[in-house]
Amino acid sequence: MPDSTASSPxxxxxxxxxxxxxxxxxIGLRGVKLRAVDRLDLRIEAxxxxxLLGPNGSGKSTTIKIILGLLEATAGTATVFGAPSGDIAxxxxxxxxxxxxxxxxxxxxRELVAFYARICGLRGPTLADRVADVLSLVAMTDAxxxxxxxxxKGMLQRIGLAQAxxxxxxxxxxxxxxxxxxxxxxAAISEIILQLKARGKTVLITSHLLGQIEDICDRVAILERGxxxxxxxxxxxxxxxxxxxxxxxxxxxxxxxxxxxxxATRGRTLESVEQPRERLDRIFLERVSRAPEERP
Numbered sequence: 601m602p603d604s605t606a607s608s609p610x611x612x613x614x615x616x617x618x619x620x621x622x623x624x625x626x627i628g629l630r631g632v633k634l635r636a637v638d639r640l641d642l643r644i645e646a647x648x649x650x651x652l653l654g655p656n657g658s659g660k661s662t663t664i665k666i667i668l669g670l671l672e673a674t675a676g677t678a679t680v681f682g683a684p685s686g687d688i689a690x691x692x693x694x695x696x697x698x699x700x701x702x703x704x705x706x707x708x709x710r711e712l713v714a715f716y717a718r719i720c721g722l723r724g725p726t727l728a729d730r731v732a733d734v735l736s737l738v739a740m741t742d743a744x745x746x747x748x749x750x751x752x753k754g755m756l757q758r759i760g761l762a763q764a765x766x767x768x769x770x771x772x773x774x775x776x777x778x779x780x781x782x783x784x785x786x787a788a789i790s791e792i793i794l795q796l797k798a799r800g801k802t803v804l805i806t807s808h809l810l811g812q813i814e815d816i817c818d819r820v821a822i823l824e825r826g827x828x829x830x831x832x833x834x835x836x837x838x839x840x841x842x843x844x845x846x847x848x849x850x851x852x853x854x855x856x857x858x859x860x861x862x863x864a865t866r867g868r869t870l871e872s873v874e875q876p877r878e879r880l881d882r883i884f885l886e887r888v889s890r891a892p893e894e895r896p
Contacts, residue, residue, distance in 0.1 A: 613682045615771050615802035616644040616667055620676035623662050623826075636662040638826035639676070644819075646681070646770070649793060649803045651813040651834075654823035660806050661699075663823070664773055667804075668696055680771060692720075695764035699776040701756070705749030709740055709759045712748055713766050720767035734762040738792055754785030761792060772796060774805045778812060790816050814838065 623637040637659045644650045654660050665671040666678050669686040680690035703712055710731060717727045735741045738758040743751070751759065757777055764772060774793070778786040786809065793803055793816050807813050813820060814834060821831040830837070851859065851873075860870050 613646065614643045614679075615646045615648070615681060616642070616650075616804065617679045618642040618663070618667075618676065619678075621663070621666065621673055621678055622675040623659075623666060623671065624674045636826050637666070637673075640823075640826070640828055642821055642828065642831065644802065644804060646802050647797065647800055648818040649797050649805065649816050651817040651820035652804060652806045652823070653810070653813065653820055654829075657825075658823040659826035660823055661775065662826075664775060664804070664806070668694060668773065692767070693770045695767065695769035695772045697757070697760045697764045697772075697774045697777055699779055701760045703748050703756065703759070703763075705747065707748055708745050709748060709751070709755075709762070710735065710744040712759060713744075713762045716763040717766045722767060730766050730768065731762075734765045737765065737795065738762045739788065752785075754781045754788070757781055757785070757789060758792070761789070765796075769801070771802045771804070774803065776806055776808070778807060778809055786812060 618640050621637050621640040621642075622635065624633040624635050626632070627634050640659070640663065652660050652663065662671065666673050667680065667685050669691050672686065678685040681693055683690040683693075685691075704715075707715065713731050713734060714727060717731055722730055732741075735744050738761045740755065740758050740762060743755060748756070748759065761774075761777070764774075777789050777793075781789065790812055793805065796803055805813070805817070817834050819831070819833050820837065822829045856870075856873065863870055
């Protein structure tokens with residue numbers, strides 16, 4: 601997975617920068633505080649797809665709310681493209697899809713996206729053009745004139761992506777965008793995220809689907825109890841430098857004995873012999889994407 605940034609005049613300014621970020625919540629009436637984010641330092645470069653990972657209660661949602669300007673940090677700073685996260689200048693550059701969005705069920709998808717476009721200040725031909733563009737991007741043009749109340753979970757997530765993108769933000773924050781979505785819908789959302797990257801957007805995503813994160817993210821950070829456990833390029837985190845895997849045609853028992861002996865003369869050990877495995881998500885998507893008559 602390439603660790604790249606978009607080529608733009610803003611590339612030198614990080615999309616998100618957190619320095620010494622702390623967030624405490626009071627508990628009860630005795631002055632006891634719960635520390636949700638604990639001295640977090642994090643820098644997310646422009647043009648990346650960045651995964652923010654961690655178990656429930658690790659501080660991911662609190663961190664996102666501070667970046668969005670919905671919560672004020674107890675200490676430390678959070679900036680979006682150089683502007684303090686609570687400033688209007690920062691908020692205008694962010695599109696957000698929460699984990700469980702609530703939309704007006706009586707509106708059509710097109711009306712819903714246009715409603716959020718007006719909130720963002722779009723008017724006239726610009727509004728209509730942007731609504732059409734994002735509906736096409738998320739593959740919802742054909743369903744755009746249906747009421748939102750008739751949408752499946754996957755369609756709701758895609759129309760949610762459309763509303764987050766309608767004002768053409770430079771940073772898109774997606775909180776569990778594939779939660780409750782079937783594998784086909786999850787794959788579609790992953791493809792949209794990669795298209796956003798190709799358009800030069802920065803995407804911050806949280807997900808418990810680690811396979812999805814591995815496929816689309818340039819870098820990831822892992823939080824636990826509000827602290828940063830690990831951060832780095834995906835390709836470096838998943839690669840083992842002390843091992844090599846060689847894929848060959850199936851060897852007979854005698855050939856394996858010879859191979860082990862050959863390695864032993866060189867001070868090496870054949871640690872295991874395994875059959876290559878295909879990923880289940882790829883098998884599923886390959887099969888369900890076929891026309892019914894093509895399936896075995």
